[in-house]
Amino acid sequence: MIHLENLAGMSRYGRMRAKFRYYFLAPWMVGIWEFQLNRLNKENIQLYEKFHQEGIVASAKGRRVGGFRVIPVEREIKDDREIQPYEKVSEIIETNSKFAVADCICRKESEILGDKCDKLLEACMTFGVAADYYIENGMAREISKEEAKQILYKAEEDGLVHCSSNHKGNKIFICNCCGCHCKALAFLTKHNMPGLISQSNYYALVDAATCDGCTTCIDRCQVNAIEMIDEIAAVKRERCIGCGLCVSTCPTGSISMVHKQPGYLSHIYDDDFDLMQARAKDTGKAFPFD
Numbered sequence: 001m002i003h004l005e006n007l008a009g010m011s012r013y014g015r016m017r018a019k020f021r022y023y024f025l026a027p028w029m030v031g032i033w034e035f036q037l038n039r040l041n042k043e044n045i046q047l048y049e050k051f052h053q054e055g056i057v058a059s060a061k062g063r064r065v066g067g068f069r070v071i072p073v074e075r076e077i078k079d080d081r082e083i084q085p086y087e088k089v090s091e092i093i094e095t096n097s098k099f100a101v102a103d104c105i106c107r108k109e110s111e112i113l114g115d116k117c118d119k120l121l122e123a124c125m126t127f128g129v130a131a132d133y134y135i136e137n138g139m140a141r142e143i144s145k146e147e148a149k150q151i152l153y154k155a156e157e158d159g160l161v162h163c164s165s166n167h168k169g170n171k172i173f174i175c176n177c178c179g180c181h182c183k184a185l186a187f188l189t190k191h192n193m194p195g196l197i198s199q200s201n202y203y204a205l206v207d208a209a210t211c212d213g214c215t216t217c218i219d220r221c222q223v224n225a226i227e228m229i230d231e232i233a234a235v236k237r238e239r240c241i242g243c244g245l246c247v248s249t250c251p252t253g254s255i256s257m258v259h260k261q262p263g264y265l266s267h268i269y270d271d272d273f274d275l276m277q278a279r280a281k282d283t284g285k286a287f288p289f290d
């Protein structure tokens with residue numbers, strides 16, 4: 001029988017602490033792989049990459065349950081209807097009381113391999129028990145609520161996509177992802193229709209009458225969802241993940257975020273447990289595991 005305190009020393013396998021200590025089987029991503037943040041070197045990065053491509057990416061083919069949800073840039077949502085709390089970065093920050101920020105493991109790996117990303121490196125945010133875990137294990141620094149908000153603004157300025165788990169419950173992390181180095185977003189970008197896989201209730205729309213064809217939005221979009229047709233920008237709906245990044249930098253204010261119609265809204269799970277059950281079912285397994 002494995003003594004629980006031995007497990008505590010095996011934090012690389014995933015342990016979190018709340019009022020009472022408890023243990024859980026962490027997934028590979030977000031989980032075991034991110035917890036290697038302070039152990040990265042050129043050799044193990046190659047091994048992680050091999051496992052990621054041959055194990056994770058290969059096994060993801062045919063899956064229908066998306067674990068990630070894109071959280072749109074909040075100030076770009078001008079929709080009359082109420083924005084759901086799980087779609088508001090400000091709500092996620094306000095409902096948490098402890099905050100930590102760590103380097104993004106994707107961009108840190110790239111830097112070690114000599115392919116440095118020019119976007120914000122210290123951008124991986126955790127809250128509550130997840131923040132405790134990251135701080136306790138020397139992977140993140142504790143920050144104030146105000147600094148957490150500033151980091152999220154900086155991430156938006158840098159053109160990073162806010163992502164978190166696809167459920168309505170309390171969020172314990174926000175990833176700020178780039179399309180060039182982030183494993184999840186890069187995987188999505190390679191897909192023909194990332195807009196159908198990513199879980200977001202919005203898409204971008206260009207007003208062709210005011211667009212001056214400057215192409216700023218093309219550089220801004222992380223998933224290649226915008227093309228120029230007769231020198232006017234046009235959004236490819238099947239590629240748009242509804243992040244809102246293109247809206248803020250359009251000099252003519254020609255882009256707006258549109259709420260999807262009922263029937264096209266992406267499914268959101270009740271909480272982490274509900275999501276884990278759905279993901280297990282998607283792979284033919286039971287959760288909690290037998």
Ligand code: SF4
Binds near residue numbers: 206213232250253
């Ligand atoms: S940034 Fe705005 S004005 Fe420039 S091409 Fe895109 S939609 Fe048109």
Ligand code: SF4
Binds near residue numbers: 220222226235239241
């Ligand atoms: S077009 Fe690109 S940048 Fe704009 S909302 Fe869609 S995915 Fe985001």
